[in-house]
Amino acid sequence: AQSVTQPDIHITVSEGASLELRCNYSYGATPYLFWYVQSPGQGLQLLLKYFSGDTLVQGIKGFEAEFKRSQSSFNLRKPSVHWSDAAEYFCAVGAREYGNKLVFGAGTILRVKS
């Protein structure tokens, strides 16, 4: 069965510090991988996506993620966090074989301290 694991429920970082949010998946097909961000009471916004090709992908707001097939991971990184990055981050996995269906991880809440 497909599953997505985000091991960290909460992460707190200082403004200006680097950030890495972890995501591991278990999938029986070639996955498409996504990171979404959600501010309180809002919908989800796509940060970046991986379909194929270069395993290091760049997204919006200075985020990047690296697909590591051997580790079944797709970790999100940012070199310098801003206070406005405080939000909840969801990793999601899909595959063409499974149709129009994404599986979301449980989410990681990011707190930024000044």
Next chain:
Amino acid sequence: DTEVTQTPKHLVMGMTNKKSLKCEQHMGHRAMYWYKQKAKKPPELMFVYSYEKLSINESVPSRFSPECPNSSLLNLHLHALQPEDSALYLCASSAEDFTGELFFGEGSRLTVL
């Protein structure tokens, strides 16, 4: 226009009421989705419409009834809901070739009394 618009933003209803949530997109997307999100949880897929036909129903109770009148509109009709149905209901759309990239609306916050 890259927006998915949902109305109303907030809805309070009693367990005997009938109400509807509405969603609209003008990106030419042919797949539209309803997700339910409880507090501090990830979105859970409820329904998928592809080319205006229901393609996925994730065993959602019949008190939730989706409708796709045309390729731009998606409704969710609500009837005889329970307090545990209180949640944020998110609409999303994606391109017909399913890139998996979902465009979400801001959601409708539903409270069932």
